[in-house]
Amino acid sequence: MEKFSIALILFTVFWGFxxxxxxxxxxxxxxxxxxxxxxxxxxxxCWLFWLCFYLHQWKPxxxxxxTSANAGVLRILWGTDF
Amino acid sequence: xxxxxxxxxxxxxxxxxxxxxxxxxxxxxxxLGIVQFRDLNPNVNSFQRKFVNEVRRCEEMERKLxxxxxxxxxxxxxxxxxxxxxxxxxxxxxxxxEATFEKLDHELKEINTxxxxxxxxxxxxTELKHNLSMTQAFFDEAQANPVAVLEDxxxxxxxxxxxxxxxxxxxxxxxxxxxxxxERMVTFERMLWRVCRGNVFVKQADIPDLIEDPLTGxxxxxxxxxxxxxxxxxxxxxxxxxxxxxxxIYPCPENPHExxxxxxxxxxxxxxxxxxxxQTQDHRQRVLxxxxxxxxxxxxKVKKIKAIYHTMNMFNNDVARKCFIAECWAPVTxxxxxxxxxxxxxxxxxxxxxxxxxxxxxxxxxxxxxxxLNKFTQGFQNxxxxxxxxxxxxxxxxxxxxxxxxxxxxxxxxLINMIxxxxxxxxxxxxxxxxGQRGIQTALIVLxxxxxxxxxxxxxxxxxxxxxxRANYSTVTNQTENIENENNEQIHxxxxxxxxxxxxxVRDTDTDEMLDDDHxxxxxHQLEVDMSEVWVEQGIHTIEYFLGCISHTASYLRLWALxxxxxxxxxxxxxxxxxxxxxxxxxxxxxASFIVFMPWSSLTVxxxxxxxxxxxxxxxxxLHWVEFQSKFYKGEGYPFVPFSFRLLLDxxxxxx
Numbered sequence: 001m002e003k004f005s006i007a008l009i010l011f012t013v014f015w016g017f018x019x020x021x022x023x024x025x026x027x028x029x030x031x032x033x034x035x036x037x038x039x040x041x042x043x044x045x046c047w048l049f050w051l052c053f054y055l056h057q058w059k060p061x062x063x064x065x066x067t068s069a070n071a072g073v074l075r076i077l078w079g080t081d082f
Numbered sequence: 083x084x085x086x087x088x089x090x091x092x093x094x095x096x097x098x099x100x101x102x103x104x105x106x107x108x109x110x111x112x113x114l115g116i117v118q119f120r121d122l123n124p125n126v127n128s129f130q131r132k133f134v135n136e137v138r139r140c141e142e143m144e145r146k147l148x149x150x151x152x153x154x155x156x157x158x159x160x161x162x163x164x165x166x167x168x169x170x171x172x173x174x175x176x177x178x179x180e181a182t183f184e185k186l187d188h189e190l191k192e193i194n195t196x197x198x199x200x201x202x203x204x205x206x207x208t209e210l211k212h213n214l215s216m217t218q219a220f221f222d223e224a225q226a227n228p229v230a231v232l233e234d235x236x237x238x239x240x241x242x243x244x245x246x247x248x249x250x251x252x253x254x255x256x257x258x259x260x261x262x263x264x265e266r267m268v269t270f271e272r273m274l275w276r277v278c279r280g281n282v283f284v285k286q287a288d289i290p291d292l293i294e295d296p297l298t299g300x301x302x303x304x305x306x307x308x309x310x311x312x313x314x315x316x317x318x319x320x321x322x323x324x325x326x327x328x329x330x331i332y333p334c335p336e337n338p339h340e341x342x343x344x345x346x347x348x349x350x351x352x353x354x355x356x357x358x359x360x361q362t363q364d365h366r367q368r369v370l371x372x373x374x375x376x377x378x379x380x381x382x383k384v385k386k387i388k389a390i391y392h393t394m395n396m397f398n399n400d401v402a403r404k405c406f407i408a409e410c411w412a413p414v415t416x417x418x419x420x421x422x423x424x425x426x427x428x429x430x431x432x433x434x435x436x437x438x439x440x441x442x443x444x445x446x447x448x449x450x451x452x453x454x455l456n457k458f459t460q461g462f463q464n465x466x467x468x469x470x471x472x473x474x475x476x477x478x479x480x481x482x483x484x485x486x487x488x489x490x491x492x493x494x495x496x497l498i499n500m501i502x503x504x505x506x507x508x509x510x511x512x513x514x515x516x517x518g519q520r521g522i523q524t525a526l527i528v529l530x531x532x533x534x535x536x537x538x539x540x541x542x543x544x545x546x547x548x549x550x551x552r553a554n555y556s557t558v559t560n561q562t563e564n565i566e567n568e569n570n571e572q573i574h575x576x577x578x579x580x581x582x583x584x585x586x587x588v589r590d591t592d593t594d595e596m597l598d599d600d601h602x603x604x605x606x607h608q609l610e611v612d613m614s615e616v617w618v619e620q621g622i623h624t625i626e627y628f629l630g631c632i633s634h635t636a637s638y639l640r641l642w643a644l645x646x647x648x649x650x651x652x653x654x655x656x657x658x659x660x661x662x663x664x665x666x667x668x669x670x671x672x673x674a675s676f677i678v679f680m681p682w683s684s685l686t687v688x689x690x691x692x693x694x695x696x697x698x699x700x701x702x703x704x705l706h707w708v709e710f711q712s713k714f715y716k717g718e719g720y721p722f723v724p725f726s727f728r729l730l731l732d733x734x735x736x737x738x
Contacts, residue, residue, distance in 0.1 A: 041481075
């Protein structure tokens, strides 16, 4: 549970820095707004992407599927107590 | 600020051009390619415009160049592309170009006709040669079986076959020799048999070589025939049939000596003709090769001249002031470059006393939409423009599309995206995926609820404030306006628009209601805005937004659907196809894998990559157009199409 929250916080902080922190550090120039918009959009998309992957793997909707044939093989190879 | 968030600021400019300098200035502006000219003579028929003759001359030149190009392509000579961009030539150079083209055109046509005549002659002589050799063979053969005395068709002389005497009966036979295409020979014979009721005797021999038919120019198999008959009537009938079948009849002398002499004469003439023909071909090649080097340059130059005269046809010719008046849209940031180009043009055309003048005009018309783009951003801008070209100075969705379009495409194409839905088999909806989810859900709902009054009230309140401000302002300027209106009417007769506006134009840039009429005395009509209409409009927008919230959110489920489909397809291909091959052991397995790879890879490419890629592209585009752009994007502008030589040469590619 802790590992989950650590990873969540780490990545959120990472993309948050890029998306919220970096825009303040862009030097003034004709393209400042443009670069800020790009950064925010990109970091939001990437963070969302990562979040979906991560959450799905933490609480998956279905797990790895074992066919009965493979289960029989495993039983033979590893014995009955695994 | 020149970014891609909004379209560039454009201004309407008036150009005053000296007649001598006009051509050079337009040429410079064409090279620059950042102004869009307006047609000041829209009601004038294209045949009544000022420079219609020059345009006609350009078209004539283009026609000649096209003819030249087809001739060069016929001979399969390479056409050289020019490395640098040739400038538009000056008006006096146009006459030189015309003369050159005329000369080339005339020469080529002459060469062509000569070559045709020579070729025809050559073919006829070839056929005659074959004819003579074949008939020689006939008569030699007939020597062995003397039949009769042969009578020459043209002259009434008796000839002797091979010098042998005839029988006492002495049937006199006439003959006709000719050449006919091989496929017609059988029908020809049959026709002769039927018409002459079997009273003619035909001998034929195939010509082994392919002969070029003098009329059609294509190579066919031909046959030499000799028709023997008796009497005038049959002779006429045979001649008519030969004409009908379009067989080429050749006179054949009866005397073997004369035949031999004729044959030798034909040979010598054939040799001469071959030499002449090859010389003609060489000459033609030389002419074409010389012009192929310059062909592209000429084409570009003629295109530029034509474009310049087309543009100049749009100008207003002011006789009183002896200058051309042009109107164009130009980006505000490029005005310096335009001034520079005008100065260059004026200097290039002889450094006249007065240089061309650029004058900024203020107008109420909607300017065209111009975005500064490079090749990369142009692609995304095209996606947005397909929905609608941005209204002037409207927010351009392109920067956002640039990021979100690849993102959504990747989502649909690549992964099974589990959106934060509740687990379908889990009955309790109170199960949370992560702590704090309840709080976030509540916050999102609150945000959505706040949007309603924001949208409903925001615009009307803004409008009310603006109205109050304008009402105070207009009472002050109304008096000065009335005086200016009288001045307007006087000037109106000589000039359509005023160059410089004296009062401050309170133009509401937020409204989409731009008037086409730019007479200033109608300005005050616009100040009265119907408040009830604004309320109704805002109400509609709010309801639309609220309903859209739900439907658009559900629409994003297509991301899940598409990625699921993609995953299932790839799984099927894996299990059904490739695993069969990989599952087998040993050498059999290796061969099976090799064989299975081909259908697997082709199916993968066509279904997964192409079809799914297209589907993901389409749905990502639809998500952008409907769920993103319909929320705020009006897209009622018209694109900026500058007068640019580069655009002109790109859109009509010269390489056929």
